[in-house]
Amino acid sequence: MKNYETVFILNPVLSEDQAKDTVEKFVKLLTSAKAEVINVEKWGLKKMAYAIQNKSTGFYNLLEFTTDSSDLVSTLETEFRRDESVMRFLTTVLDKHAVIYNARRRKGEFNRTKKQATRKEEVAA
Amino acid sequence: MTLMNEPIKRAEIKPKYCRFKKNGIKYIDYKDPDFLLKFINEQGKILPRRLTGNSWKFQNKVAQAVKRARHVALLPYLADSLK
Numbered sequence: 082m083k084n085y086e087t088v089f090i091l092n093p094v095l096s097e098d099q100a101k102d103t104v105e106k107f108v109k110l111l112t113s114a115k116a117e118v119i120n121v122e123k124w125g126l127k128k129m130a131y132a133i134q135n136k137s138t139g140f141y142n143l144l145e146f147t148t149d150s151s152d153l154v155s156t157l158e159t160e161f162r163r164d165e166s167v168m169r170f171l172t173t174v175l176d177k178h179a180v181i182y183n184a185r186r187r188k189g190e191f192n193r194t195k196k197q198a199t200r201k202e203e204v205a206a
Numbered sequence: 207m208t209l210m211n212e213p214i215k216r217a218e219i220k221p222k223y224c225r226f227k228k229n230g231i232k233y234i235d236y237k238d239p240d241f242l243l244k245f246i247n248e249q250g251k252i253l254p255r256r257l258t259g260n261s262w263k264f265q266n267k268v269a270q271a272v273k274r275a276r277h278v279a280l281l282p283y284l285a286d287s288l289k
Contacts, residue, residue, distance in 0.1 A: 088237065088278050090278065090279065129279035129280075130239075130276075130279045130280060130281050130282040130285075131279055131282050131283065131284075133279060139279070141278075143237070169277070169278055169279060171274060171277050171278050173236075173274065176233075178232035178233040179233045181232075181233070182232075182233040182235060186235075191238075
């Protein structure tokens with residue numbers, strides 16, 4: 082049993098619903114292959130650090146899952162390559178430290194919004 | 207006599223340390239570009255161990271995390287003025 086994590090960027094031209102459907106499609110692919118999907122996170126429309134396919138923004142999504150079969154990742158990635166709305170993807174295997182970190186992250190222990198809020202206050206003050 | 211080497215004040219040289227070892231951080235997240243900004247220069251290049259003080263183990267992990275962040279466009283490959 083291995084833990085995996087995938088970040089993928091969807092084309093910003095899609096509507097919110099289309100983006101949602103695409104994410105669901107990949108989640109279904111995983112669940113149908115008996116993988117356990119632990120977390121699905123949508124970061125929404127984000128500005129990218131550089132242009133991909135002449136686009137400066139993209140829908141960022143995060144999938145965390147565990148699976149026994151090593152073939153599943155390659156089938157998932159071929160599915161990513163086939164889908165034209167996926168601009169970029171990255172799948173990583175998580176080691177034991179990363180699993181602990183992600184569990185804490187899911188609980189919101191590294192509270193990003195709070196940090197950003199305080200930072201904004203500093204700028205304003 | 208201005209060109210003469212000044213004596214090095216040993217007390218002023220701070221010993222370097224690895225912040226990950228010191229703080230017990232075991233995993234470096236590539237999804238957090240704000241944190242990774244500490245380890246790259248204005249051009250987006252990864253800073254050497256000489257400057258960051260990281261241990262070999264964690265420098266490698268930092269480098270891997272920066273490279274992953276670049277791939278998913280959270281950090282730029284090239285930049286002019288990041289900071």
